[in-house]
Amino acid sequence: MLKIAVSDSPATENDDEQSAGNVFEINNEKNSLSIGGQLFEGDIVPIGTNHFHAIWQNKSYNIEVLDHNVAEKTFHLLINGQHFHTKAKDELDLLLEGMGLQNSASTKINNVKAPMPGLIQSVAVAEGDTINKGDTLLVLVAMKMENTIKSSGNGVVKTLKVAAGEIVEKNQVLLEFQ
Numbered sequence: 001m002l003k004i005a006v007s008d009s010p011a012t013e014n015d016d017e018q019s020a021g022n023v024f025e026i027n028n029e030k031n032s033l034s035i036g037g038q039l040f041e042g043d044i045v046p047i048g049t050n051h052f053h054a055i056w057q058n059k060s061y062n063i064e065v066l067d068h069n070v071a072e073k074t075f076h077l078l079i080n081g082q083h084f085h086t087k088a089k090d091e092l093d094l095l096l097e098g099m100g101l102q103n104s105a106s107t108k109i110n111n112v113k114a115p116m117p118g119l120i121q122s123v124a125v126a127e128g129d130t131i132n133k134g135d136t137l138l139v140l141v142a143m144k145m146e147n148t149i150k151s152s153g154n155g156v157v158k159t160l161k162v163a164a165g166e167i168v169e170k171n172q173v174l175l176e177f178q
Contacts, residue, residue, distance in 0.1 A: 002026045003089045010076070010085045048146055070115060072150050112149060112174045114168045118142030122164050125175070129157045138162070138174065149174070 006022045024036050033040040042056030061129040066083075067076040073088040089097070093117040125131060130149045140147045155177035162174050 001091055003090075003094060003095075005087045007085050008083060009170075036177060065100070067148070069150055069152075108116075111173045112151075114140060114170055114172045114174055115142070115147070115170050116142045118147070118167070120162050120164055120166045120168060121146065123160065123162065125160070127157050127159050127160055131155055131157060131177075140168070 002025070004024045004026060006024065027034045040056065040171055042054055044052055045056045047053050052063040052065075054061040054063060061079055064078040065075060066078055068074065073090070073093075075086045075088075077084045077086065088101070118140045119142075121141045123138045124136045125138070131154065133151055133153050135151045137149045137151055140149055158178040159176040160174075161172075161176070164166060168174065
């Protein structure tokens, strides 16, 4: 199960579900998808890189994924010309939240690792740079897609372990924070 909060502006750390706009529960059981308890009887077709076409409840939707952050489970979507920002919580996030704990991904990190193998296209930071949460660190190209790697917290770049043009493996350390 996923709980997806949808709003027309990016979420901040202090946002709660009430300020997020609409919240939907998505379940995927026995090869059927339900949204908010209603069976999804639509169709979603990829039409290009980060572009999709969906038909749901007799309506057509053109969807473009403008940005995403895997660590924070956020997406910035353009749907029929309108901007939407989503934040997802999976079963583990909901369980930890119910126990009054925060997800371990939000704790301080000392380094950034490659989420997948690929080619470092560009590096946007240098050693000694002060970084804020959400700042672009580098761009990793994998499977013909550019993946912008952003900072999940504030800090100072201690060491850059890669340079533009280098090929990296999954979980390889890309940079370290002080």
